[in-house]
Amino acid sequence: xxxxxxxxxxxxxxxxxxxxxxxxxxxxxxxxxxxxxxxxxxxxxxxxxxxxxxxxxxxxxxxxxxxxxxxxxxxxxxxxxxxxxxxxxxxxxxxxxxxxxxxxxxxxxxxxxxxxxxxxxxxxxxxxxxxxxxxxxxxxxxxxxxxxxxxxxxxxxxxxxxxxxxxxxxxxxxxxxxxxxxxxxxxxxxxxxxxxxxxxxxxxxxxxxxxxxxxxxxxxxxxxxxxxxxxxxxxxxxxxxxxxxxxxxxxxxxxxxxxxxxxxxxxxxxxxxxxxxxxxxxxxxxxxxxxxxxxxxxxxxxxxxxxxxxxxxxxxxxxxxxxxxxxxxxxxxxxxxxxxxxxxxxxxxxxxxxxxxxxxxxxxxxxxxxxxxxxxxxxxxxxxxxxxxxxxxxxxxxxxxxxxxxxxxxxxxxxxxxxxxxxxxxxxxxxxxxxxxxxxxxxxxxxxxxxxxxxxxxxxxxxxxxxx
Amino acid sequence: xxxxxxxxxxxxxxxxxxxxxxxxxxxxxxxxxxxxxxxxxxxxxxxxxxxxxxxxxxxxxxxxxxxxxxxxxxxxxxxxxxxxxxxxxxxxxxxxxxxxxxxxxxxxxxxxxxxxxxxxxxxxxxxxxxxxxxxxxxxxxxxxxxxxxxxxxxxxxxxxxxxxxxxxxxxxxxxxxxxxxxxxxxxxxxxxxxxxxxxxxxxxxxxxxxxxxxxxxxxxxxxxxxxxxxxxxxxxxxxxxxxxxxxxxxxxxxxxxxxxxxxxxxxxxxxxxxxxxxxxxxxxxxxxxxxxxxxxxxxxxxxxxxxxxxxxxxxxxxxxxxxxxxxxxxxxxxxxxxxxxxxxxxxxxxxxxxxxxxxxxxxxxxxxxxxxxxxxxxxxxxxxxxxxxxxxxxxxxxxxxxxxxxxxxxxxxxxxxxxxxxxxxxxxxxxxxxxxxxxxxxxxxxxxxxxxxxxxxxxxxxxxxxxx
Numbered sequence: 001x002x003x004x005x006x007x008x009x010x011x012x013x014x015x016x017x018x019x020x021x022x023x024x025x026x027x028x029x030x031x032x033x034x035x036x037x038x039x040x041x042x043x044x045x046x047x048x049x050x051x052x053x054x055x056x057x058x059x060x061x062x063x064x065x066x067x068x069x070x071x072x073x074x075x076x077x078x079x080x081x082x083x084x085x086x087x088x089x090x091x092x093x094x095x096x097x098x099x100x101x102x103x104x105x106x107x108x109x110x111x112x113x114x115x116x117x118x119x120x121x122x123x124x125x126x127x128x129x130x131x132x133x134x135x136x137x138x139x140x141x142x143x144x145x146x147x148x149x150x151x152x153x154x155x156x157x158x159x160x161x162x163x164x165x166x167x168x169x170x171x172x173x174x175x176x177x178x179x180x181x182x183x184x185x186x187x188x189x190x191x192x193x194x195x196x197x198x199x200x201x202x203x204x205x206x207x208x209x210x211x212x213x214x215x216x217x218x219x220x221x222x223x224x225x226x227x228x229x230x231x232x233x234x235x236x237x238x239x240x241x242x243x244x245x246x247x248x249x250x251x252x253x254x255x256x257x258x259x260x261x262x263x264x265x266x267x268x269x270x271x272x273x274x275x276x277x278x279x280x281x282x283x284x285x286x287x288x289x290x291x292x293x294x295x296x297x298x299x300x301x302x303x304x305x306x307x308x309x310x311x312x313x314x315x316x317x318x319x320x321x322x323x324x325x326x327x328x329x330x331x332x333x334x335x336x337x338x339x340x341x342x343x344x345x346x347x348x349x350x351x352x353x354x355x356x357x358x359x360x361x362x363x364x365x366x367x368x369x370x371x372x373x374x375x376x377x378x379x380x381x382x383x384x385x386x387x388x389x390x391x392x393x394x395x396x397x398x399x400x401x402x403x404x405x406x407x408x409x410x411x412x413x414x415x416x417x418x419x420x421x422x423x424x425x426x427x428x429x430x431x432x433x434x435x436x437x438x439x440x441x442x443x444x445x446x447x448x449x450x451x452x453x454x455x456x457x458x459x460x461x462x463x464x465x466x467x468x
Numbered sequence: 469x470x471x472x473x474x475x476x477x478x479x480x481x482x483x484x485x486x487x488x489x490x491x492x493x494x495x496x497x498x499x500x501x502x503x504x505x506x507x508x509x510x511x512x513x514x515x516x517x518x519x520x521x522x523x524x525x526x527x528x529x530x531x532x533x534x535x536x537x538x539x540x541x542x543x544x545x546x547x548x549x550x551x552x553x554x555x556x557x558x559x560x561x562x563x564x565x566x567x568x569x570x571x572x573x574x575x576x577x578x579x580x581x582x583x584x585x586x587x588x589x590x591x592x593x594x595x596x597x598x599x600x601x602x603x604x605x606x607x608x609x610x611x612x613x614x615x616x617x618x619x620x621x622x623x624x625x626x627x628x629x630x631x632x633x634x635x636x637x638x639x640x641x642x643x644x645x646x647x648x649x650x651x652x653x654x655x656x657x658x659x660x661x662x663x664x665x666x667x668x669x670x671x672x673x674x675x676x677x678x679x680x681x682x683x684x685x686x687x688x689x690x691x692x693x694x695x696x697x698x699x700x701x702x703x704x705x706x707x708x709x710x711x712x713x714x715x716x717x718x719x720x721x722x723x724x725x726x727x728x729x730x731x732x733x734x735x736x737x738x739x740x741x742x743x744x745x746x747x748x749x750x751x752x753x754x755x756x757x758x759x760x761x762x763x764x765x766x767x768x769x770x771x772x773x774x775x776x777x778x779x780x781x782x783x784x785x786x787x788x789x790x791x792x793x794x795x796x797x798x799x800x801x802x803x804x805x806x807x808x809x810x811x812x813x814x815x816x817x818x819x820x821x822x823x824x825x826x827x828x829x830x831x832x833x834x835x836x837x838x839x840x841x842x843x844x845x846x847x848x849x850x851x852x853x854x855x856x857x858x859x860x861x862x863x864x865x866x867x868x869x870x871x872x873x874x875x876x877x878x879x880x881x882x883x884x885x886x887x888x889x890x891x892x893x894x895x896x897x898x899x900x901x902x903x904x905x906x907x908x909x910x911x912x913x914x915x916x917x918x919x920x921x922x923x924x925x926x927x928x929x930x931x932x933x934x935x936x
Contacts, residue, residue, distance in 0.1 A: 050701065053698075054578075054698060054701040054702060054705070055576055055705070056576070057576070057577075057578045057579075057698075058579070065577075068576075108523055108524070108525070108536075109525075109533075110522075110525045110755075111525075111526070113894060200895075200897075200899045200900070201669055201671075201895055202671070202754065202893075202894040202895050202897055203669075203670070203671075203894075225899070226755075226895075226897035226898070226899050229897075229898065229899055230521075230522060230525075230755070230897070230898075233518065233522040233898075234522060237522070237523075286670065287578075287694075287698070425670075426581060426670040426671075427668075427669055427670050427694075429668075429670055429694035429697075429698070430694070430697065430698075430701075431668045431693070431694050431697055432668070
């Protein structure tokens with residue numbers, strides 16, 4: 001799709017190959033170059049995300065499709081010939097979306113596009129009609145006097161900023177996750193947020209929200225950016241505008257899902273683990289292509305390229321496809337619990353969960369004494385366009401709890417400038433993935449896993465200070 | 469939004485002003501420059517489309533909102549102080565969208581995003597489940613043997629090409645308007661088309677379709693581009709994939725809508741008319757911003773700038789906001805019929821119905837003997853970025869029948885490269901309009917109308933040969 005980039009990569013590859021050939025023969029470094037070459041010339045990553053989105057599609061944790069996705073993953077990983085393929089149970093709540101309708105009914109009638117936030121309760125079957133209490137941010141809602149909110153529908157109207165890092169999401173997502181509790185504490189009858197998204201599409205962005213024991217549960221929804229603009233324009237004309245909400249989601253107990261795991265057994269240190277991961281579940285309105293079919297494809301294809309090497313790296317490369325990330329990192333938490341005894345053998349972990357944009361940087365979270373050696377080891381990744389970054393990585397959502405448990409992590413930073421245009425919407429579909437960018441990701445993960453699996457630097461345990 | 473363009477226009481304006489000042493004083497040409505200056509520095513156009521989309525919103529012909537829109541237009545045109553404001557009845561059918569759901573139910577379950585085509589009948593309440601007969605185009609469906617289609621859901625899978633002119637729409641829209649008849653003639657139980665749109669959004673594009681007497685009526689829908697991709701991917705895996713459709717639109721008789729008309733009375737030839745127009749109705753899923761709130765705003769603001777001139781042009785400038793364009797040019801046809809006797813006094817006509825992209829060219833349909841003089845007269849439009857084009861204009865949908873009735877027309881060509889990303893979808897909202905581009909349109913229509921209203925070239929009647 002971007003031929004100049006392919007050309008650039010090819011020429012870097014040739015430079016790299018030449019350099020390697022004059023310095024070392026059949027060394028791990030040569031293998032790193034071969035891995036890059038194999039990944040960039042392979043369609044495997046794209047074929048995997050195509051298969052997952054077409055043959056399974058949306059796979060909300062706890063839904064029948066979630067189990068179909070688990071079966072898809074078990075079959076796919078088995079057919080790829082990994083040394084081990086297995087699954088581990090994860091208890092997940094069942095939440096069904098139902099319908100979500102909204103409209104302004106005064107001063108004029110205007111239908112709006114909304115979607116329920118994940119975990120929200122339903123409105124009464126007759127809906128809710130109330131005035132709107134608009135706030136610029138969660139913080140503004142937190143500071144509001146209760147009489148401004150009581151009996152009204154709280155509306156957090158914060159725009160999400162566009163950044164390559166996706167950092168705008170972090171600034172605005174609090175309104176989604178915590179808004180219902182804060183609004184209910186002040187007497188709101190429901191909460192609606194401007195979608196946590198950078199697009200101008202008339203689609204609302206879903207995502208998980210939370211209730212809190214002791215605080216009344218109120219319905220929670222997101223509205224599309226154009227609809228939030230419309231509500232603003234109407235509020236300017238009439239601050240007493242009336243919003244009508246109807247939503248029928250259901251919380252239906254619990255189900256068993258699974259973390260699906262595949263391994264390339266290490267040749268000399270098979271008990272030590274380099275963990276590369278993604279999450280198998282998705283939201284229900286798209287087909288889960290960028291979130292996180294891309295990640296599933298990237299780490300699976302990366303491991304397959306290592307599986308296909310004539311000589312396996314020293315440590316085991318473990319692919320974990322986590323269950324139920326979207327609704328609260330449940331697969332990640334279950335893994336950390338189930339593998340507690342084995343965590344000291346986890347050399348390093350990373351998760352791909354930010355779409356399929358090119359990786360431009362690798363950050364780590366390793367002991368400071370090891371950082372320079374790790375950076376040196378990872379330096380061949382630069383031939384794939386990945387620069388060496390900092391030592392403040394979180395590793396990704398499902399591995400974010402591992403540093404506190406002594407496991408080093410890495411974050412392979414992707415270009416996410418358009419990720420929040422599509423994330424958690426019906427627009428999360430296969431066409432949003434650039435096959436060339438996906439292949440670059442596969443190459444980067446393959447290189448990362450291979451290098452770490454052969455590294456001679458001592459990384460574990462990670463000593464994390466109790467202060468941030 | 470694009471400061472460099474504003475700067476460019478300003479410098480051209482100064483050049484133009486200097487040129488005019490040395491050549492003629494207080495001439496019509498000076499007024500053309502002043503009109504451009506007034507339009508480019510005014511927010512009126514944007515305020516009008518903001519008002520229409522916020523205070524009225526979707527306004528499907530025949531619906532209650534259609535009448536709200538007519539009242540909005542009457543009030544707005546009156547408040548702007550035009551010399552005359554009036555309305556003329558147009559009979560329009562009433563069609564309600566209802567629900568539209570679709571999913572693949574075999575070999576796997578995949579929900580799809582569809583929308584009913586305007587005018588479609590409903591499916592049975594139990595829906596339709598059938599195999600899919602896929603075709604690359606309407607022509608391929610026309611050539612298919614009936615046994616390939618009988619009992620199946622016909623699927624026309626033609627992609628719409630992106631062009632500045634919008635010409636891709638013309639190549640693919642036949643499947644939407646005529647597909648149901650052709651499919652039914654071969655025994656199809658329903659028809660679904662790939663949306664006539666250039667986007668990759670998971671939104672389907674509606675638009676009018678037709679039945680034909682003597683041919684069975686079958687339900688007709690469009691699916692989004694990502695969903696059409698998905699269906700293709702599934703058909704490659706299983707040509708016997710089953711599609712389930714459920715749609716509940718209703719045809720509910722007829723209602724009275726109105727063409728809403730405003731005039732700037734001509735100073736010396738008040739009975740002669742320069743007609744600039746747009747359509748007031750819209751589809752029902754967006755707020756009708758680019759189609760055709762923009763056009764309503766452009767021609768209304770253009771006429772208002774002429775109304776505000778100290779000396780009015782010779783001919784009357786008539787603004788017509790047509791009823792029911794979307795469902796079959798009903799306002800345009802009603803106007804031509806009601807004004808039949810007056811058509812010889814129509815000097816020239818144009819309609820703005822292609823969004824708010826910048827106007828880059830003006831084409832005309834005038835007698836060849838007058839073409840050079842008309843081009844010379846229109847040449848000051850170049851200072852607003854509008855080049856002189858050809859003499860093969862259609863004038864726009866609602867005036868397209870006028871050339872055959874002896875009325876010259878003009879087409880002010882807009883940059884439509886992204887028009888079919890949003891057209892006829894929920895995404896047709898205010899945020900898609902660039903205020904600076906809209907103002908450039910207002911300036912161009914004001915100049916066009918003013919120049920034509922003062923032109924001394926004889927244009928009428930237009931002699932159109934019976935051969936094309």
